[in-house]
Amino acid sequence: MLTARIAHIIRKVLRNFGAYPIVHFLAVMTIGISLFIPSAYLFIYFNLTGLLTKFGEEVHISVYLSDFLSIDATDALQEEILAIKEVDRVEYITKEEALVYLSESFSGQANVLEGLEDNPLPASVEVMLKEEYRTPDDVSLVASKIERMNGVEDVVYAQEWLARFYEAVKIVRIGGIAVAAVLSLAAVAIVSNTIRLIVFARKDEIEIMRLVGATRMFITVPLVVEGMIQGALGAGLAVGALWGLYRLFMEHYYNEFGLFFGAVDITFFPHTIILYIVLGGVLLGMLGGFFSFGRSIRV
Amino acid sequence: MDCMIRLNHVYKNYGMGTDALSDVSLNVEKGEFVFVTGPSGAGKTTLLRLLFLAERPTKGQVFINGVDVGSLPRRKVPYLRRAVGVVFQDFKLLPSLTVLDNVSFPLEVMGMGRREIIRRVRRVLKFVGLEDRERAYPLELSGGEQQRVAIARSVVNEPPILLADEPTGNLDSELTLDIIRLMEYIHGRGATVLMTTHNKDIVERFHKRVLSLKAGRIVS
Numbered sequence: 001m002l003t004a005r006i007a008h009i010i011r012k013v014l015r016n017f018g019a020y021p022i023v024h025f026l027a028v029m030t031i032g033i034s035l036f037i038p039s040a041y042l043f044i045y046f047n048l049t050g051l052l053t054k055f056g057e058e059v060h061i062s063v064y065l066s067d068f069l070s071i072d073a074t075d076a077l078q079e080e081i082l083a084i085k086e087v088d089r090v091e092y093i094t095k096e097e098a099l100v101y102l103s104e105s106f107s108g109q110a111n112v113l114e115g116l117e118d119n120p121l122p123a124s125v126e127v128m129l130k131e132e133y134r135t136p137d138d139v140s141l142v143a144s145k146i147e148r149m150n151g152v153e154d155v156v157y158a159q160e161w162l163a164r165f166y167e168a169v170k171i172v173r174i175g176g177i178a179v180a181a182v183l184s185l186a187a188v189a190i191v192s193n194t195i196r197l198i199v200f201a202r203k204d205e206i207e208i209m210r211l212v213g214a215t216r217m218f219i220t221v222p223l224v225v226e227g228m229i230q231g232a233l234g235a236g237l238a239v240g241a242l243w244g245l246y247r248l249f250m251e252h253y254y255n256e257f258g259l260f261f262g263a264v265d266i267t268f269f270p271h272t273i274i275l276y277i278v279l280g281g282v283l284l285g286m287l288g289g290f291f292s293f294g295r296s297i298r299v
Numbered sequence: 300m301d302c303m304i305r306l307n308h309v310y311k312n313y314g315m316g317t318d319a320l321s322d323v324s325l326n327v328e329k330g331e332f333v334f335v336t337g338p339s340g341a342g343k344t345t346l347l348r349l350l351f352l353a354e355r356p357t358k359g360q361v362f363i364n365g366v367d368v369g370s371l372p373r374r375k376v377p378y379l380r381r382a383v384g385v386v387f388q389d390f391k392l393l394p395s396l397t398v399l400d401n402v403s404f405p406l407e408v409m410g411m412g413r414r415e416i417i418r419r420v421r422r423v424l425k426f427v428g429l430e431d432r433e434r435a436y437p438l439e440l441s442g443g444e445q446q447r448v449a450i451a452r453s454v455v456n457e458p459p460i461l462l463a464d465e466p467t468g469n470l471d472s473e474l475t476l477d478i479i480r481l482m483e484y485i486h487g488r489g490a491t492v493l494m495t496t497h498n499k500d501i502v503e504r505f506h507k508r509v510l511s512l513k514a515g516r517i518v519s
Contacts, residue, residue, distance in 0.1 A: 004412045011413070019395035205393055211351065212405040212452070213381035216374070 012222045023201040031234025034190040035281055038183045039238050045176050047266050052169050059134040059162060061127040061143050064154040077151050078125060086133035086142050091126040095119050122153060136163045224289035231285025235278040243268060301329040303460060303491040309359035311345050319345040321515040332486045334502050335495040337512035343495040347464050351385050352376050384453030388465040390445045392437040398448050399433040405456040423451045443474035454485055461485055463494040
């Protein structure tokens with residue numbers, strides 16, 4: 001009895017894919033499109049936040065030291081800076097290293113620095129903050145703390161750039177939530193219309209099954225299984241299309257826009273995200289199956 | 300004799316003023332063949348819909364094979380439906396499935412194994428004279444053949460009751476006789492048959508019990 005039921009479900013699902021190719025094609029396409037849009041958005045959001053995190057690493061405070069500071073005092077100062085809770089790490093740059101960096105940035109015009117007898121550049125400590133403290137307020141707070149320390153000549157950080165960067169991060173985060181909400185609503189609308197389409201196409205079949213004495217379970221299970229397969233195929237389609245576009249972009253356009261992206265790699269979704277998208281599709285299809293019974297006319 | 304179908308002061312109102320059925324009482328014994336006649340809108344189809352449980356009466360009781368339909372829990376309805384085969388004027392076949400798959404429906408619903416289903420479907424297709432059309436699709440068949448497929452579907456699980464709602468309404472007179480003879484044959488094998496028609500020739504030609512409906516009431 002049970003094996004007959006399972007065999008029946010498998011047979012029925014296969015038969016229905018053959019019997020209603022257009023309905024299934026449309027359902028798969030619709031689920032595909034409704035998942036493609038949020039997936040594409042998620043992809044952009046992921047990479048954009050990756051880009052911003054990368055830029056965030058540029059947030060640093062340059063602390064210029066007095067020329068008369070002893071090595072011990074320099075070490076002590078670094079320890080003192082590291083003790084501030086917002087600080088992630090520090091990097092000491094000697095006067096000589098500073099000169100090397102400067103001449104490197106003037107490479108090709110090395111003669112600019114030739115006339116110098118003494119090295120006019122001060123030694124410095126580059127202070128990097130922890131990720132969660134890379135806000136304009138925190139940076140200026142840390143800067144003012146360091147300013148008061150002994151042996152510190154000057155404290156410099158890109159205040160204006162930082163403020164703009166922070167605004168950009170905020171817009172991406174808040175805008176991200178808003179766009180995600182709108183896209184989710186659109187996806188729900190598309191899916192509910194697909195369900196209506198499926199219901200309409202299956203109305204006669206469901207009516208006849210009820211007429212010959214099919215139980216609710218008997219009608220619903222194959223519909224739900226079909227919905228789940230449609231959902232998985234639709235999700236596969238969405239991820240596949242996105243991956244195709246990603247490859248196309250990487251091979252033909254990435255280099256042209258390379259300057260804009262800096263050294264940031266544009267990466268595709270990790271496997272777990274792909275799995276979630278597929279599960280999302282399966283869930284959508286499942287709901288479609290349930291609803292097509294619920295909305296069918298009661299014979 | 301056992302009473303197969305019994306209606307006890309049944310009213311049906313679709314919420315639009317006049318009753319579709321009004322104070323209808325009747326008994327159909329086991330193994331009877333009954334014609335239900337009357338003009339369009341007399342309530343013939345409503346009567347049948349009550350009997351295959353597509354509708355419930357607004358008032359009164361309907362008994363099928365001794366079971367009071369009104370007090371039957373909704374989840375038990377499918378099981379009672381398996382005791383009633385139904386044939387429609389428009390056949391209600393699924394065009395995207397083969398004859399074999401269309402006729403299989405009532406047996407699949409019962410959870411029967413595939414091999415047994417095929418055996419029984421072939422037997423019933425032979426019975427209606429379509430043994431060589433099992434792979435055909437409904438739209439490849441003539442109207443008479445489609446109706447025979449529908450009849451095969453309604454009797455494949457050998458229900459004790461067969462209901463037919465104007466089964467010959469779409470067929471010419473030659474085919475009509477074929478279909479009625481087939482119904483008679485099914486009746487001869489023990490089924491209780493209730494068939495609606497407004498074709499007077501049929502009613503006069505086959506001497507059966509006749510129930511006449513007019514404006515929702517039984518007039519004879």
